[in-house]
Amino acid sequence: MRIDQLRRHGGACALVAVMLMGCEQSEPVTDNPAPQVSVLTVAPSRLELTDDLPGRVAALRVAEIRPQVSGIVLRRSFEQGSEVAAGQPLFQIDPAPFKSEVDMAAAALQRATVGLERARVQVARLQPLLKADAVSRQVYDDAVFQRDQAVADVAQARATLARRELDLKFATVEAPIPGRIDQALVTEGALVGGSDGNPMARIQQIDQVYVDVRQPASSLAPLRKAMALRKADSGDGLPVAILRGDGEPYEATGRVLFSGISVDPGTGDVLLRILVDNPRRDLLPGMFVRARVPRTSYADALTLPQQAVVRVGGQPQVWTLDGNDQASLKPVELGELVDRRYRVSAGLEAGRRVVVEGMERLSEGVPVSARDWPVSKPTATTMR
Secondary structure, X not given: OHHHHHHHHHXXXXXXXXXXXXXXXXXXXXXXXXXXEEEEEOOOEEEEEEEEEEEEEEEEEEEEEOOOOOEXXXXXXXXXXXXXXXXXXXXXXXXXXXXXXXXXXXHHHHHHHHHXXXXXXXXXXXXXXXXOOOOOHHHHHHHHHHHHHHHHHHHHHHHHHHXXXXXXXXXXXXXXXXXXXXXXXXXXXXXXXOOOOOOOXXXXXXXXXXXXXXXXXXXXXXXXXHHHHHHHHHOOOOXXXXXXXXXXXXXXXXXXXXXXXXXOOOOOEEEEEEEEEOOOOOOOOOOEEEEEEEEEEEEEEEEEEHHHOEEEOOEEEEEEEOOOOEEEEEEOEEEEEEOOEEEEEEOOOOOOEEEEEOHHHOOOOOEOEEEEOOOOOOOOOEEO
């Protein structure tokens, strides 16, 4: 009995095992889930491209104060390092010798004037006598010549007086331009002369300054085109931002005046001169700054994050999704790289969805599970 029971129990166990194996084989095999990707819908936006170029500040005007007459400096009439106005007295040269010369010239003019009056009276007196044949023609002609000579003497004396008065005026040395004056280069008691090679002081006008930068000649054509468009639209120059060493812009605003016509044979660069308003005097002559110069602009540019572009055989391509969320690889042409974003010049139209993240597991025609990629618009458009 026990052997028969064991046989029956063993057969039942074997049957249960076969049934369990059959159940396991009857379970359906599940497919792999769709790849998760992040996509960006391409939309046009305005894109401004600029170049950050090193430049040096130069004063708008520089005047070296030199004496026009010789003499002893009596006093200085300005504070060193201050702002001066055009026509403001700066130095006073001893005027006493020039006053004496003015008085002498005035006396000479007076004497010449008296002589002229005497000659005129003489001519007027001889004229009726000549008609009556009371005097000879020679006597009358001599009187006329003396009158004309007296007229010339008066003109010469008047010119001499004007020159002496001008020398007296030059004894007060005035500022020819407005601006900031440096230190005085002569002191009271110094002897100065009109032929001195050393200036008495130097004035630099810095309410506006120049910033001279060097730009590659290859970038000159688009810059000139941008300048022409700007002038046609507003009649003003192309705006330029002046940057500090840390990249922060100054409050001063500038505009491009002109570009040079000569190319440096050593560097291939051309001079670009920028006129900058400097009301706060932040920019000083000789400073090195950076100028953010516009290069070109696109009204409806299509841009993509740099990581969205894959290269197959050196050809840039992007993964795009159709209406059924199926992926396909599309070749594109790329333009400038700005703030880690490529400008797409050809091969892509606005409204297309482009895969930005998760393209590692993609293949042609595979359906995907798409989600929006966080959009962060570029904050800088500088070509470095």
